[in-house]
Amino acid sequence: MGRDKGDKKSYELKTPKGTKDWDGKDMVIRDQIFSKITEVFKRHGAVTIDTPVFELKEILAGKYGEDSKLIYDLADQGGELCSLRYDLTVPFARWLAMNSSIQSIKRYHIAKVYRRDQPAMTKGRMREFYQCDFDIAGVYDPMLPDAEIIRITCEIFEALEWSGRYTIKINHRKILDGLFEVCGVPTEKLRPISSAVDKLDKSPWSEVRREMTEEKGLDPEVADRIGEYVVLSGGKDLLERSQKDEKLSARGLLERLQKDEKLSANASAKAGLDDMDLLFTYLETFEVLDRISFDLSLARGLDYYTGVIYEVITEGSRPQTSEEEDRSNDPSVGVGSVAAGGRYDGLVSMFSGKKDNLPCVGISFGVDRIFSITKQRRAADTSAAPIRLNEVDVFVMAFGSGLLTQRMQVAKRLWDAGIKAEFSWKAKPKLPQQFKAAEVNGVPWSVILGEDELAKGQCKIKQNGLSEDHPEKNGVLVEMKDLEAELFKRLGRKELGSLPESGVLLDGAKNGMNGLSLEEAAREAPKTG
Amino acid sequence: MGRDKGDKKSYELKTPKGTKDWDGKDMVIRDQIFSKITEVFKRHGAVTIDTPVFELKEILAGKYGEDSKLIYDLADQGGELCSLRYDLTVPFARWLAMNSSIQSIKRYHIAKVYRRDQPAMTKGRMREFYQCDFDIAGVYDPMLPDAEIIRITCEIFEALEWSGRYTIKINHRKILDGLFEVCGVPTEKLRPISSAVDKLDKSPWSEVRREMTEEKGLDPEVADRIGEYVVLSGGKDLLERSQKDEKLSARGLLERLQKDEKLSANASAKAGLDDMDLLFTYLETFEVLDRISFDLSLARGLDYYTGVIYEVITEGSRPQTSEEEDRSNDPSVGVGSVAAGGRYDGLVSMFSGKKDNLPCVGISFGVDRIFSITKQRRAADTSAAPIRLNEVDVFVMAFGSGLLTQRMQVAKRLWDAGIKAEFSWKAKPKLPQQFKAAEVNGVPWSVILGEDELAKGQCKIKQNGLSEDHPEKNGVLVEMKDLEAELFKRLGRKELGSLPESGVLLDGAKNGMNGLSLEEAAREAPKTG
Structure with a gap:
């Protein structure tokens, strides 16, 4: 309920009787x-x-x-x-x-x-x-x-x-x-x-x-x-x-x-x-x-x-x-x-x-x-998977100095490949905040950028929510050029439907400017039975 | 515009000004x-x-x-x-x-x-x-x-x-x-x-x-x-x-x-x-x-x-x-x-x-x-594919005596497998009428049942709209038991998306009562790149 201050008329902030917002x-x-x-x-x-x-x-x-x-x-x-x-x-x-x-x-x-x-x-x-x-x-x-x-x-x-x-x-x-x-x-x-x-x-x-x-x-x-x-x-x-x-x-x-x-x-x-x-x-x-x-x-x-x-x-x-x-x-x-x-x-x-x-x-x-x-x-049903609010597959994050441009470039590559991806809208977010943002929405995968890895043309892919003693708990190093293919492999293993049904790629992806094209990546990815 | 006859009030049959039906x-x-x-x-x-x-x-x-x-x-x-x-x-x-x-x-x-x-x-x-x-x-x-x-x-x-x-x-x-x-x-x-x-x-x-x-x-x-x-x-x-x-x-x-x-x-x-x-x-x-x-x-x-x-x-x-x-x-x-x-x-x-x-x-x-x-x-755009009103993949039809029960059984099998299918709601429809119905909606495939073929455990799959001189113009004989798999093969080649995303199968299909289950059929079907 909110009431306007000052000279405006006050009124109740609500939906009309018998109606509701769905969210x-x-x-x-x-x-x-x-x-x-x-x-x-x-x-x-x-x-x-x-x-x-x-x-x-x-x-x-x-x-x-x-x-x-x-x-x-x-x-x-x-x-x-x-x-x-x-x-x-x-x-x-x-x-x-x-x-x-x-x-x-x-x-x-x-x-x-x-x-x-x-x-x-x-x-x-x-x-x-x-x-x-x-x-x-x-x-x-x-x-x-x-x-x-x-x-x-x-x-x-x-x-x-x-x-x-x-x-x-x-x-x-x-x-x-x-x-x-x-x-x-x-x-x-x-x-x-x-x-x-x-x-x-x-x-x-x-x-x-x-x-x-x-x-x-x-x-x-x-x-x-x-x-x-x-x-x-x-x-x-x-x-x-x-x-x-x-x-x-x-x-x-x-x-x-x-x-x-x-x-x-x-x-x-x-x-x-x-x-x-x-x-x-x-x-x-x-x-x-x-x-x-x-x-x-x-x-x-x-x-x-x-x-x-x-x-x-x-x-x-x-x-x-x-x-x-x-x-x-x-x-x-x-x-x-x-x-x-x-x-x-x-x-x-x-x-x-x-x-x-x-x-x-x-x-x-x-x-x-x-x-x-x-x-x-x-x-x-206690065995049911929790309901996710959005469908993001990958959270792109960085440790160290923020690496904003690099996070944006990676997000862009993923969007071009039809992968649902987010990154933090902060220039220099802290790593725990980024993990927290991924966790809140139940995002299954993280791409983690670091200056040392980027210098070697690499980054980490991490499955979120792994237990402390899991061997891949800290993520797996992959070549930056293979990033889309590596993600397709993992997303394909987990779920179909992460591939866009229609050709919604930007020109960059169509021209193969950024790593693999969607078609190449899809060919690379193993098929699920 | 319609006017009621008799004692009812007459009025104009229309949508309100500035509104329209979408169809x-x-x-x-x-x-x-x-x-x-x-x-x-x-x-x-x-x-x-x-x-x-x-x-x-x-x-x-x-x-x-x-x-x-x-x-x-x-x-x-x-x-x-x-x-x-x-x-x-x-x-x-x-x-x-x-x-x-x-x-x-x-x-x-x-x-x-x-x-x-x-x-x-x-x-x-x-x-x-x-x-x-x-x-x-x-x-x-x-x-x-x-x-x-x-x-x-x-x-x-x-x-x-x-x-x-x-x-x-x-x-x-x-x-x-x-x-x-x-x-x-x-x-x-x-x-x-x-x-x-x-x-x-x-x-x-x-x-x-x-x-x-x-x-x-x-x-x-x-x-x-x-x-x-x-x-x-x-x-x-x-x-x-x-x-x-x-x-x-x-x-x-x-x-x-x-x-x-x-x-x-x-x-x-x-x-x-x-x-x-x-x-x-x-x-x-x-x-x-x-x-x-x-x-x-x-x-x-x-x-x-x-x-x-x-x-x-x-x-x-x-x-x-x-x-x-x-x-x-x-x-x-x-x-x-x-x-x-x-x-x-x-x-x-x-x-x-x-x-x-x-x-x-x-x-x-x-x-x-x-x-x-x-x-x-x-x-x-004259090169664009015509717009289809519905998304039906297969029209199930029969020649001869109608074969209503058999058409219904086949349609049921296809629905169980998540294939979009229709058949004529006539007990004894004529074959040209059935082809016409498939053609009007641009249905890409027909399953054609005939008494002789059924007696041998077979039926025909026909791609609609093939030219007169195409070798498969009259369809291809397949085993009834392989019907879903044969259709998956053809639909998979043409388009993804014919597989249902969620588990919407009826019990019959889950129990494998009718030919292949969806999972089996999907394994049989070749993957598209």
Whole structure:
């Protein structure tokens, strides 16, 4: 908190309510998550688009029901009325409607969205937070894009090293609708009853039944019939549910429902079950069926879903230690879920006004929640390597008289070779200060210059952090002319990725003016298996 | 443009004025630019921070002079009053003031900023646009961070392949102030006269002189004395200026000014000249002095600069073909410049209220303008490889009866191996359609499945786009079990980067269930030099 002195107005030095700065290790962890997720999307041929942070107010109007009150509006400063985007789905649908020549796309979008939560909220829910959406638009054969989205979801959580710690709960809107019809739910009560069912992940059936009958006026017999279905689930079971009396596989539950004569006779339920049958076949081919739980209590809040729906849950879905990350009222991510989505075949035509729908299926990853779980797990993992703030490979230092020009010349050679390098911005820094600077940032290697060594055309390369009794603790003498090659050898042994991917060398390096060129050095360096 | 039919309100389907969607090849080019710039920043040990898109209104107040009217405000919906960020410098200074434990940092930030330009503007200036800022905060020995910023700037434009096509104009606020004092400019006229000088890059001296004397009431003799100095420049000269009567090097001009007895006797000018002397020495060591032009007419608009100032210009700085990218009134980027910045030692204390300044030096890259120049040049370069929308390496296809399951199994194997792969989401696609899909996206390789080949445990790998008479035009038969290794061989020969950097494999691949594991395949593949 800072207050201006003197004649200036005083004010509090802070970010706006519900927003935060990302910096330090949090920023590094977040970037690693984004980069792993992006890598999976690209592996499946996705492209990204970027839409403005605000949309015309009327584009967002009527899309979020009663949550519309949470939309941030821009001030009316003349001209168009605009609002900050509330999610990434509506801008995507708007973009598709505007670009009608695009009949198919796989797009991802990682960006901030804005929700003006009630000022009374004490939970610290963020008002600016990241979403990471992947959607497939286009007319394809049934369930193929849907299956690939499930596969992509699995690849992402494997990439995040959550293997065995997540379950994809899956259901189908048409099965739910058919099931409610079969049980005798009046048409006008379909949505309220569906939303009551959606609470089964946090409330027992008895409580949900009470809501249906007492609050929503459902015939108790109808409620009991629903109860026979919605407690059913089959497949991977991460979070135990007390109501479950038998353990089915996802395929087992599907077969049981397919044998249910009342359900099979209902057109909607039949269509949903056929979809699920095909989907399960594809998921078996993709070897990810064992990661899903077919769960009849999954209903999802948003109205626009028309087919398969899913939510990803994890054992760490509800971290009680970090209140900030709670999104329990966030409609895009279900309670306790880290990703959620489904098929929405009618949304684009709401914008285009065309009768022909552009079918879509997608998923939204709750990256803020994924971040906080990842951070917790990393903190608990004592064997994990410490997180480095920057990626510097080499700290260039000198003992004695400072050797500023020489340190700068060496840093320049390393930058030319694509090696990440720093040196102290002091003319005559003390050696311990330089070691300290390297140590603080976890820089793995030092190049140490000394007048005597330089006179012989040599310098030292030292691996930082070696134990006192290590034979190379004081570094290894190398010829100055071989410096890049010697470093490539060491960096190559430790890690790939220290070579720049693109040709970003300065002229000096291209002309081979300074020791080895990158190409020569790369040839010199041993390959890693 | 779409209008809803029926009872819904009709509205125009568009993005808000001054904003745009980024998609297709533009998005790919932009991402490549961001990634090259980021790579250079990381090579120099920079970290990134991310601040909210809006700040408290009072944080921005009083920072932008008369341009404050361009700030976007959020509507008053109760609670704090907020505004969209206008640049990335003020949020950085606010962050530094809030985090007073941070005494030094090199940070970059690539993000959108918002300026509500006059609705009367017909130039199509964007209201939402990207800035890419790099700043160094901390107390260091003189000119060392400043020199590294110039070096970083050169590395970035080299990475963007602008070699030989850019010039860094450089000057020093203290030299300018001293020069004006020596010439006899009254203190109260320092800023107006400085801003008149700043126009010398688009107006002749006669016009600037007229403004000084007629509009700003400067004594004509004083103006003439200024005129003797500010037409001087030395060093790399990209854009010819008619007033220049002799060709000096940057060092040559510096020496001439150092010999100027009146200037040297002025404390401010002397301090600036000493700084420049040291800076030039460092730039020589970094081998980038030949890319700068010491230009006494460079003044920069923003008041907060206290030391060295610079602007990067290019032969394509003023593209007349694309009106959208014009930023001629953008104070963060000088007229015709693609990057600009300088030293600002007093800004952080405006927020912290502390007497001790945290000195800063930084540069802001006009990435929208860099984008439009890059795009123009790429379009003009007929030898350049076409821009691919996605990065898919392999399209998995089949002839005959569709072979959907087999195509899915192969795609899964490739994903497990980190190979970017797609297949048609049709159960029985026609072969020409599959080739077409691969061709449209420029996918370099196809894996072609056929029943006869599969029965023998084989499939074909085909390089797409081979000429009719190429011996491998119809593909090469390989053993199914060797598929990943065969593809690694071919992809490795063509490009690095198809191997995932992180361990993102599914269990199947880890267990070696499907042909070779990634590690085995990588060992099999020949290394590229």
